[in-house]
Amino acid sequence: MFNEIDCNMNSNLQFSKVQFPNEKRVATGYAPIALEIRRDIVKMLTLAKSGHTGGPMGLADFMAVLYFGKFMKYSANEPQMPDRDRFVLSGGHLVPVLYSCLARAGFFEPDELSTLRKFGSRLQGHPGLDTELPGLETSSGSLGQGISIAVGMAMADKLVDHNDRKVFCLTGDGELEEGAVWEAAMAAANFKLDNLCWIVDNNDCQIDGRVRDVMSIYPLAEKFEAFGCNVIEIDGHNFEQIVNALDKFEQNNKNKSGKPTVIILKTFMGQGVSFMQDKYSWHGIPPTEEQAEMALQELK
Amino acid sequence: MFNEIDCNMNSNLQFSKVQFPNEKRVATGYAPIALEIRRDIVKMLTLAKSGHTGGPMGLADFMAVLYFGKFMKYSANEPQMPDRDRFVLSGGHLVPVLYSCLARAGFFEPDELSTLRKFGSRLQGHPGLDTELPGLETSSGSLGQGISIAVGMAMADKLVDHNDRKVFCLTGDGELEEGAVWEAAMAAANFKLDNLCWIVDNNDCQIDGRVRDVMSIYPLAEKFEAFGCNVIEIDGHNFEQIVNALDKFEQNNKNKSGKPTVIILKTFMGQGVSFMQDKYSWHGIPPTEEQAEMALQELK
Amino acid sequence: MKNINLQGKKTTRHGFGEALVELGEKHDNVVVFGGDITGSVMTSFFQKKFPERFFSIGIAEQNATTIATGMALSGKIAFFSSYSAFAAFRNADQLRVSVCYNNANVKIGGGHSGITVGPDGATHQSLEEVSFLRALPNMTVVVPCDYNEAKKATIAIGEMYGPAYIRFGRSSVPLFTTDETPFTLGKAEVFREGADVAIVACGLMVWPALLAAEELKKNLGIEARVINNHTIKPIDGETLTKAAVECGCIVTAEEHQVYGGLGSAVAEVVVKNAPVPMEFVGMKDRFGTSGEPEELLEKFDLNWQAIYASTLKVIERKNNGNCEYRPLTDIPKYEK
């Protein structure tokens, strides 16, 4: 059990107990949820002393809408609910933001977030299905694989089981340098997977620098369009735009548009904390305790 | 030596001795050369009793211009000539058309074409550099790798050795389903490889059927454009269009356009023989002796 | 040899293709993915029968493997098949992370495997894949010996839970097992009793192993135990240890590199349990080349004669215990 794991808890880094079960969704508005997620990320990473801070911070706003809006059907009480929608995290290193959402949605207690990356934890550095963490749909961590898993799930739903389930999948932008991603795009379009919503975290950062410098993926919308996808480009920190984009996906899906939806989220790495914002150096490091304190000051 | 290989030579399937060394290039016009190449392919495959007939037949016209026009610098007398241009065959199964060109260009005696796919032959079923066949630049056979090798060569020329060599690379169209190919495209554009000429054999055929049915790659020009390439679409059986396209590539290269050139060749699989034309069933089978006779009747 | 008689020749891929149809009939959650060579690997049989459960992914082995994973995570039994050179290399990372780490119910059919794919040449002659597949946790690896066994093995991996790889070939090979021949995943079968030497073989090398045993008996009165080791992972340590103890020496035979395949798996068991001299019949750390299957098997010493010679060598070592260093790849390289 996780409470046997030595978590070296500093009182500042304790996790709030607040959860946002189904009935509370939306009602609270997204901002406080996104804030809670960002606070979780800072605390988790600080306690873990290793891992990826910047990407998850940039995704808090989108994930708040996805997990706590009306768009994704799931049940924290019945994680394997047969008609649930599914979320596949293709960029496995971004998983802290997912763990926070799962905890806040009631899949497990927020306290467990303190075990991130520790021996024996269900919160692996990159998600592992072998931990049987409730709410987790697949392992990932080798970039460019999760999106094909999502394509396979969407095909199962649409072409074999003929149900109404939806599949959401998140990839990074550096991740789009992997050729496998374009195989997935080609297949998604050819199989007319209008039940697939592919979100690209376009923070223009990867480990070695700006995506445009390391190996440019631009122009991006044009690529996805040429590969047969429906592209929506939005500000990934604007709740209204996020809601509208997910609404459009729902329309595409309901109308059987025959095209997968790609939402290009313009985000900033490290969004929410001034000294992290838009800094690719924050891709793969945790905050120190002092940095955490400063960050949590800003995140109020 | 190849003449110890049992080639089971049928008199109809003997190879002419004609070669087209440097000084004879162009002078003869391309049609007789393309015809000779097609005759070679039919004979080689018939003798080999296995292998790929359709793709190579469709490429005879283009390869006649590439190897026997003014576009590619090479010397059959000095295959390793340091300032030669290079041809990389990414779709290794298409190699019969290359073997014919090499023989007709004087890299080896046309008689050796009779050894295709036989034990001990330098003419492997898929090209193998270990045979030390003169004129061959790399092994290939696993689809989607040669184009990255070509990118590497073009980078060596342009970015390290700073010379004027050009690299030509041929991929199939089914081959474009491999994600690795799009990694190559992305890199070719980012490194501004205007010394790279990528030819796509767009016969819309692959093993299981039409490319548009097996896993559609269309729209194609749009994809390459979105990946930052200069695209030229032409009729792959029209010598004038081929010459013009290669001229355009030369211009792009000379003007340092900063973009790789992609020539999409619209071809027919099996072109030149009525009963093979545009039939994907000819992708991977050899003609019987009777079919060879019929084919050679047409190829006159 | 009880129940083991030559009944002609047939391809193992036929067994694979037919078994998929049987599986499809029995289990409505079987789905199959094609990689553009569906006729060659005979997934086309399934496609014809169950078009709504067959999906053409094109030439994209990575994607086919990971899409299959997504299907498996949706409750399907997902088969992907292509040439083993590509169905177990191009997708190696996908097999490791998505399939095996997820312990997903994905089955890979590796066709046109080994040197006997013939004239296509080295690029297509997959002789290495068993090495890494058996290193992957959760993976089951089966190399059936003939048409009938390929059929049984395909059904067996379809009906077990978890990742599995089955290897089969292009050319016709002797058919010598029957519906009655026992087959259990993970259980090596003694096809011929004997206690002078054990020949442990898999795939198309089982038949030449039996031939070599007959010749040894006829010419020299040597009784060779012949073990059909179809499942390379999990390896049947009990049967192999018993063979080592009772026979005192072992020859392995496989259509795969001598490094990392069946021979290597058997060596691991042997030194751990009952160290005895071994000889390895397999590809000697080199790439193949174009040629006819029979011709290549002969040139690369993958036939009964090579097994026969190796048994004599290993028996002599058992008797004399000589301990000089002889590399695995000591058979002279062939001349072109």
Add this chain to the structure above:
Amino acid sequence: MKNINLQGKKTTRHGFGEALVELGEKHDNVVVFGGDITGSVMTSFFQKKFPERFFSIGIAEQNATTIATGMALSGKIAFFSSYSAFAAFRNADQLRVSVCYNNANVKIGGGHSGITVGPDGATHQSLEEVSFLRALPNMTVVVPCDYNEAKKATIAIGEMYGPAYIRFGRSSVPLFTTDETPFTLGKAEVFREGADVAIVACGLMVWPALLAAEELKKNLGIEARVINNHTIKPIDGETLTKAAVECGCIVTAEEHQVYGGLGSAVAEVVVKNAPVPMEFVGMKDRFGTSGEPEELLEKFDLNWQAIYASTLKVIERKNNGNCEYRPLTDIPKYEK
């Protein structure tokens, strides 16, 4: 132990990164390709010094490997480095066909290898790649034991012709060899003399092998020969055969699955030349998990204590010759 003293700790990746710079200074045809983690694998040193010979390919291991091949076919010595989980899996097909079949002068640096990558977890803990790399014809595989050896090994593979793989790690490990310690590719080095048991180790398991040997001596008077087997392919059959004959039993130790890696390569040599009992210290056919390096090494029995226990087991087997079947993976699975 002559010349072998602990001089603190340092990472092997440091040795790799620094050696690349040395190679770049000596040979103007050395080029290096980055896969977006150039700081981690320390190709950034080379990039800084020789920006015109460094190329960032992004997150595209297939492309980096094949571009390196094109460079190699243009006369360059082409290094590509990334995490070994991706630099030797995502590109497996490219390594087989483009690099090895071409016998191209391409070098792969596999960083952050093994369980000691730590908290990143199983996906990043590459424990399988040696299995297939050593099955590839023309490939050289080196697993250096410390910073100094990583440096020497990198220079050695840079200066030999042909495909090579070097494996190194993320965390600091004991530094105990010096400039004087002999290093030759393909030659296993005896780091400690002894004839009661041979411990054959590679990578970060060489140091615990030496510790185990000291403990054996101190507690029980057992003299263990410790062999640093840095080159796994080509394997040094002579040194290993000599060890088998003279010591009569062997323990292998590696930060890799027990199937297919160093242990397997040694077992192949042993049964072929001088069959003796062996025990395998390595990852027991399972995926890793998040945790601190030291913690994981302990939990998965990859430390001197595990080596010590295995030597006692193997010596007992040498003396008693018991031959019951014990699977390679008999150490109980850990409890979460």
